[in-house]
Amino acid sequence: GENVEQHPSTLSVQEGDSAVIKCTYSDSASNYFPWYKQELGKGPQLIIDIRSNVGEKKDQRIAVTLNKTAKHFSLHITETQPEDSAVYFCAAYSGAGSYQLTFGKGTKLSVIP
Amino acid sequence: DAGITQSPRHKVTETGTPVTLRCHQTENHRYMYWYRQDPGHGLRLIHYSYGVKDTDKGEVSDGYSVSRSKTEDFLLTLESATSSQTSVYFCAISEYVESYGYTFGSGTRLTVV
Numbered sequence: 612g613e614n615v616e617q618h619p620s621t622l623s624v625q626e627g628d629s630a631v632i633k634c635t636y637s638d639s640a641s642n643y644f645p646w647y648k649q650e651l652g653k654g655p656q657l658i659i660d661i662r663s664n665v666g667e668k669k670d671q672r673i674a675v676t677l678n679k680t681a682k683h684f685s686l687h688i689t690e691t692q693p694e695d696s697a698v699y700f701c702a703a704y705s706g707a708g709s710y711q712l713t714f715g716k717g718t719k720l721s722v723i724p
Numbered sequence: 725d726a727g728i729t730q731s732p733r734h735k736v737t738e739t740g741t742p743v744t745l746r747c748h749q750t751e752n753h754r755y756m757y758w759y760r761q762d763p764g765h766g767l768r769l770i771h772y773s774y775g776v777k778d779t780d781k782g783e784v785s786d787g788y789s790v791s792r793s794k795t796e797d798f799l800l801t802l803e804s805a806t807s808s809q810t811s812v813y814f815c816a817i818s819e820y821v822e823s824y825g826y827t828f829g830s831g832t833r834l835t836v837v
Contacts, residue, residue, distance in 0.1 A: 643821070643823070643825070645826075647825075647828075653831070654814055654828035654830050654831050655814070655826075655828045656828070657824075657827075660824075700767065704821055704822050704825075706822055710774050710821060711757065711769060711782075711821065712821065712826060714766055714767045715766065716764070716765065716766035717766045717767075
């Protein structure tokens with residue numbers, strides 16, 4: 612089955628700096644890669660996603676890049692703000708009747724004012 | 725979260741007692757999932773459903789059972805609760821996993837004493 616590795620597990624940045632979280636996946640058939648943000652005491656919430664036919668996608672201060680050859684994808688947050696502090700999860704969907712996402716173990720991002 | 729409700733939000737129970745958590749959706753989505761979240765382990769799939777009365781096991785299904793008699797309800801039962809099942813439990817729903825990922829509920833914090 613699919614395996615997703617996520618790094619780093621914790622990340623601290625100064626407010627205004629950029630943050631990058633990286634994930635690798637094992638199944639070359641995976642074709643959909645969402646990112647979730649989980650604030651304290653809440654459920655994870657989808658913030659951006661990318662499909663395998665696209666190399667990069669942006670939404671204001673966040674962007675995701677995908678390298679299918681290397682089987683890795685990354686979340687980029689620019690001009691970080693204290694409200695970006697949260698746990699971020701990457702995930703991959705390999706299809707073929709699996710009906711489920713495979714998640715990374717999460718990255719706790721702390722933005723220091 | 726809109727369209728998905730978990731109950732109860734918090735529960736304390738004694739070792740050896742059965743416990744049932746409920747996930748209710750108003751989105752008419754086909755797929756429903758139960759995850760547990762523990763520090764250092766990320767999100768681990770317990771069971772999932774791909775239709776009424778159609779369920780399958782996830783990676784940490786031992787000690788848990790599920791039922792889905794209606795599209796809108798997915799119940800998770802801890803047959804005889806143990807302290808190792810103290811966790812935060814999340815329900816998620818999806819209609820097209822490969823296009824929109826999941827929508828998560830707000831979670832149930834379960835403590836087994």
